[in-house]
Amino acid sequence: xxxxxxxxxxxxxxxxxxxxxxxxxxxxxxxxxxxxxxxxxxxxxxxxxxxxxxxxxxxxxxxxxxxxxxxxxxxxxxxxxxxxxxxxxxxxxxxxxxxxxxxxxxxxxxxxxxxxxxxxxxxxxxxxxxxxxxxxxxxxxxxxxxxxxxxxxxxxxxxxxxxxxxxxxxxxxxxxxxxxxxxxxxxxxxxxxxxxxxxxxxxxxxxxxxxxxxxxxxxxxxxxxxxxxxxxxxxxxxxxxxxxxxxxxxxxxxxxxxxxxxxxxxxxxxxxxxxxxxxxxxxxxxxxxxxxxxxxxxxxxxxxxxxxxxxxxxxxxxxxxxxxxxxxxxxxxxxxxxxxxxxx
Amino acid sequence: xxxxxxxxxxxxxxxxxxxxxxxxxxxxxxxxxxxxxxxxxxxxxxxxxxxxxxxxxxxxxxxxxxxxxxxxxxxxxxxxxxxxxxxxxxxxxxxxxxxxxxxxxxxxxxxxxxxxxxxxxxxxxxxxxxxxxxxxxxxxxxxxxxxxxxxxxxxxxxxxxxxxxxxxxxxxxxxxxxxxxxxxxxxxxxxxxxxxxxxxxxxxxxxxxxxxxxxxxxxxxxxxxxxxxxxxxxxxxxxxxxxxxxxxxxxxxxxxxxxxxxxxxxxxxxxxxxxxxxxxxxxxxxxxxxxxxxxxxxxxxxxxxxxxxxxxxxxxxxxxxxxxxxxxxxxxxxxxxxxxxxxxxxxxxxxxxxxxxxxxxxxxxxxxxxxxxxxxxxxxxxxxxxxxxxxxxxxxxxxxxxxxxxxxxxxxxxxxxxxxxxxxxxxxxxxxxxxxxxxxxxxxxxxxxxxxxxxxxxxxxxxxxxxxxxxxxxxxxxxxxxxxxxxxxxxxxxx
Numbered sequence: 001x002x003x004x005x006x007x008x009x010x011x012x013x014x015x016x017x018x019x020x021x022x023x024x025x026x027x028x029x030x031x032x033x034x035x036x037x038x039x040x041x042x043x044x045x046x047x048x049x050x051x052x053x054x055x056x057x058x059x060x061x062x063x064x065x066x067x068x069x070x071x072x073x074x075x076x077x078x079x080x081x082x083x084x085x086x087x088x089x090x091x092x093x094x095x096x097x098x099x100x101x102x103x104x105x106x107x108x109x110x111x112x113x114x115x116x117x118x119x120x121x122x123x124x125x126x127x128x129x130x131x132x133x134x135x136x137x138x139x140x141x142x143x144x145x146x147x148x149x150x151x152x153x154x155x156x157x158x159x160x161x162x163x164x165x166x167x168x169x170x171x172x173x174x175x176x177x178x179x180x181x182x183x184x185x186x187x188x189x190x191x192x193x194x195x196x197x198x199x200x201x202x203x204x205x206x207x208x209x210x211x212x213x214x215x216x217x218x219x220x221x222x223x224x225x226x227x228x229x230x231x232x233x234x235x236x237x238x239x240x241x242x243x244x245x246x247x248x249x250x251x252x253x254x255x256x257x258x259x260x261x262x263x264x265x266x267x268x269x270x271x272x273x274x275x276x277x278x279x280x281x282x283x284x285x286x287x288x289x290x291x292x293x294x295x296x297x298x299x300x301x302x303x304x305x306x307x308x309x310x311x312x313x314x315x316x317x318x319x320x321x322x323x324x325x326x327x328x329x330x331x332x333x334x335x336x337x338x339x340x341x342x343x344x
Numbered sequence: 345x346x347x348x349x350x351x352x353x354x355x356x357x358x359x360x361x362x363x364x365x366x367x368x369x370x371x372x373x374x375x376x377x378x379x380x381x382x383x384x385x386x387x388x389x390x391x392x393x394x395x396x397x398x399x400x401x402x403x404x405x406x407x408x409x410x411x412x413x414x415x416x417x418x419x420x421x422x423x424x425x426x427x428x429x430x431x432x433x434x435x436x437x438x439x440x441x442x443x444x445x446x447x448x449x450x451x452x453x454x455x456x457x458x459x460x461x462x463x464x465x466x467x468x469x470x471x472x473x474x475x476x477x478x479x480x481x482x483x484x485x486x487x488x489x490x491x492x493x494x495x496x497x498x499x500x501x502x503x504x505x506x507x508x509x510x511x512x513x514x515x516x517x518x519x520x521x522x523x524x525x526x527x528x529x530x531x532x533x534x535x536x537x538x539x540x541x542x543x544x545x546x547x548x549x550x551x552x553x554x555x556x557x558x559x560x561x562x563x564x565x566x567x568x569x570x571x572x573x574x575x576x577x578x579x580x581x582x583x584x585x586x587x588x589x590x591x592x593x594x595x596x597x598x599x600x601x602x603x604x605x606x607x608x609x610x611x612x613x614x615x616x617x618x619x620x621x622x623x624x625x626x627x628x629x630x631x632x633x634x635x636x637x638x639x640x641x642x643x644x645x646x647x648x649x650x651x652x653x654x655x656x657x658x659x660x661x662x663x664x665x666x667x668x669x670x671x672x673x674x675x676x677x678x679x680x681x682x683x684x685x686x687x688x689x690x691x692x693x694x695x696x697x698x699x700x701x702x703x704x705x706x707x708x709x710x711x712x713x714x715x716x717x718x719x720x721x722x723x724x725x726x727x728x729x730x731x732x733x734x735x736x737x738x739x740x741x742x743x744x745x746x747x748x749x750x751x752x753x754x755x756x757x758x759x760x761x762x763x764x765x766x767x768x769x770x771x772x773x774x775x776x777x778x779x780x781x782x783x784x785x786x787x788x789x790x791x792x793x794x795x796x797x798x799x800x801x802x803x804x805x806x807x808x809x810x811x812x813x814x815x816x817x818x819x820x821x822x823x824x825x826x827x828x829x830x831x832x833x834x835x836x837x838x839x
Contacts, residue, residue, distance in 0.1 A: 229430035231444030
């Protein structure tokens with residue numbers, strides 16, 4: 001960039017805010033904070049509690065990471081499009097219930113056809129996710145309601161449905177091969193859920209960088225009016241973002257069911273906060289238009305590591321939410337201070 | 345090529361455009377002239393498909409069009425560059441140019457192809473822009489260039505330019521004029537909205553004048569005088585654009601010494617503004633004169649230098665402390681720095697005066713007095729329409745500017761800093777602003793005007809400081825105030 005500015009004709013334009021981006025600045029802008037956080041967390045945990053590095057424990061961390069990453073990417077999609085999705089956790093819960101219920105009912109009708117039933121339950125769960133995404137998007141895009149309020153209300157509605165349907169009791173009777181094959185399954189020595197999460201991550205990265213859709217999501221989130229005037233189909237773009245988020249949340253519910261071995265209406269209660277935390281720590285702007293999947297992945301890994309560390313040293317779960325909140329505040333403060341420094 | 349007849353548009357029952365005819369030929373530059381609120385914006389917005397028209401026939405290349413959206417308009421070859429940009433701040437220059445028109449294969453973007461097309465587009469216009477810079481970091485002039493390039497990406501047959509030079513320096517404007525000539529030669533029809541007579545005279549083939557939503561007339565530019573055009577525009581003969589101001593320089597009211605801002609947009613600048621005179625700050629856009637005003641008002645971080653108001657030295661200026669010391673600042677960017685767009689005209693007018701005894705008793709606002717107190721200043725400024733309860737965003741640009749100025753009239757100040765006071769406002773409103781400056785100065789106030797309009801400097805100021813790359817490079821007295829003299833310092837040394 002500096003070379004291009006140097007070749008500018010003398011008259012062309014008064015120079016814009018000058019960028020004297022040092023190496024450090026650039027590092028910090030390119031997800032450097034998250035990387036630093038992550039390394040510090042990993043090293044500190046490994047020093048304090050060597051059990052952290054156990055293969056079994058690391059596998060556990062990877063699973064938790066995967067199950068946080070997918071809904072965090074969902075959150076990122078909606079946030080970069082200028083919205084919020086507080087209903088992520090509720091979609092996870094209801095799709096878990098739907099997954100288990102379909103399996104339970106399905107195995108009664110088609111005994112022995114486990115794989116078909118598992119696929120059927122996946123389709124059903126994703127169908128729920130699409131439906132919720134369409135509803136959220138419809139209210140946000142067509143009626144221009146506040147995404148915050150729409151998805152908050154949606155969260156309440158979905159939680160209510162899931163709780164009413166199950167009476168709060170887990171739905172057992174999911175296929176054994178589902179638990180052993182997906183939830184506990186490994187491939188190339190790594191959990192299946194991690195593979196799924198990484199595929200989702202790569203798809204997100206490619207979508208953001210190399211497709212018109214990705215660019216339109218940024219544009220819509222950055223400046224809706226300008227995007228519309230530029231010929232971007234804004235309503236459609238917002239809808240796709242919410243629907244993709246719904247699908248990813250539903251996928252999370254499906255995978256969590258395989259891990260827990262039952263459909264539970266009570267999971268996902270803190271996911272709205274956790275996914276927003278991962279997104280924000282990963283550099284996603286609360287005002288939309290900015291944020292990258294790979295940075296969100298690093299942030300999700302960071303959160304998974306500190307959660308694991310706290311479990312290892314047996315921190316009371318009540319304090320864990322306290323720590324999560326504190327980390328979020330620290331991340332926001334650092335982000336703002338850097339922004340101020342950059343603008344100065 | 346393009347022809348609209350009987351165009352009518354009403355907003356809440358009020359006709360913004362009333363039975364207007366307009367036509368545009370291939371390779372023609374057709375200027376639109378009119379005061380703010382005359383219906384120019386409405387007309388170009390209808391042509392560009394931003395909102396639907398109520399009555400009228402729209403024909404392009406013989407085809408009658410019944411309804412239009414911005415997307416469809418672009419597809420049939422109508423592109424518009426509005427004053428309010430349609431650029432997305434978080435995307436780069438290149439990404440913005442192709443936004444909504446990305447070239448892509450079945451799934452992936454053709455990034456290399458777009459980069460080449462973008463480079464060719466900008467080179468063809470003679471614009472030099474960093475392709476990978478985020479638009480948020482560009483200057484207003486650069487954004488303007490991106491916006492123009494973006495409008496041309498579809499090779500339009502009709503191009504609408506809404507005051508394209510409002511934020512450009514003369515050099516940049518020349519490039520734009522060159523581009524206009526180029527497009528004209530290619531057969532593109534151009535609808536050109538401007539308040540600058542010289543541009544209309546140099547560029548346009550025909551002029552259509554609007555007033556109060558009606559078409560007053562369409563004339564061939566070469567067959568009418570400037571005075572004739574202004575008369576059509578305001579509906580009465582205009583004696584004089586600039587009032588003659590009696591300067592009686594008195595004691596120094598504001599003295600700035602060796603001021604340097606933290607970002608080095610201003611370096612070691614000194615100037616003095618006395619009571620009873622208008623001091624001009626001249627220079628190219630980006631030379632630091634805006635930043636100098638902002639720094640004095642406490643909006644830029646100061647690294648070194650002193651600011652003295654009256655006999656008090658202000659160590660750390662802040663807007664609150666400067667207002668308390670009777671210094672008032674009117675920003676160039678009405679939208680983002682001046683006005684709360686979603687609030688009423690009344691609230692905006694009194695926003696910085698709520699501590700006056702007339703308006704408050706301790707913490708309690710005398711809200712019943714507010715309506716009375718603002719009557720006089722708003723009447724002085726001839727706010728149109730006189731509707732204090734209306735949201736600011738519903739007023740035209742010139743009237744928004746008047747609301748900004750109304751704030752400064754709520755109480756007497758010693759020093760008034762104006763940054764680009766007449767950008768994007770019409771001749772009628774300009775005269776109102778000039779008369780306001782005259783009355784302030786003649787009442788003994790000190791006025792500092794930072795402007796890129798040379799005629800304003802020459803006709804209003806008693807002294808002018810010229811800035812270049814953050815430094816004050818010359819001080820000119822009234823006798824030396826000619827265009828040539830001022831311009832000779834624009835690029836630092838003597839030309």
